[in-house]
Amino acid sequence: MADENNWAKLCYEDFRGRPSIISVVTKDISDDCIGDFVGNINPFLRVSRYDNCIAFHYSLDGTEWALVRYFGMNNIQSLKVGVVAQSPVGDGCAVQFDYLHFLPNTNRDVRNIK
Numbered sequence: 001m002a003d004e005n006n007w008a009k010l011c012y013e014d015f016r017g018r019p020s021i022i023s024v025v026t027k028d029i030s031d032d033c034i035g036d037f038v039g040n041i042n043p044f045l046r047v048s049r050y051d052n053c054i055a056f057h058y059s060l061d062g063t064e065w066a067l068v069r070y071f072g073m074n075n076i077q078s079l080k081v082g083v084v085a086q087s088p089v090g091d092g093c094a095v096q097f098d099y100l101h102f103l104p105n106t107n108r109d110v111r112n113i114k
Contacts, residue, residue: 023035
């Protein structure tokens with residue numbers, strides 16, 4: 001998140017009864033993207049950044065990664081990064097985050113799936 005009008009998110013979400021990988025990029029206007037249906041698993045999610053280029057990836061096993069989205073973001077000097085769980089409708093949900101790491105990116109090509 002750069003500010004309230006410029007942010008992005010990568011999600012594992014129940015979309016119409018189908019657990020899916022979802023991404024949203026907001027630059028004054030939100031652009032939602034419904035990605036792959038992945039089933040009831042615990043996917044790995046990865047956000048990579050180099051300069052103002054950002055890439056979202058997911059993996060089913062933590063080894064092989066699929067590119068979800070690649071985009072640019074302005075105001076990178078003020079970016080905030082975090083994790084969140086939500087249940088905007090229904091009875092709520094139980095969530096556990098495993099293997100949470102914040103690492104420096106040394107790869108200039110953030111689209112790289114390795």
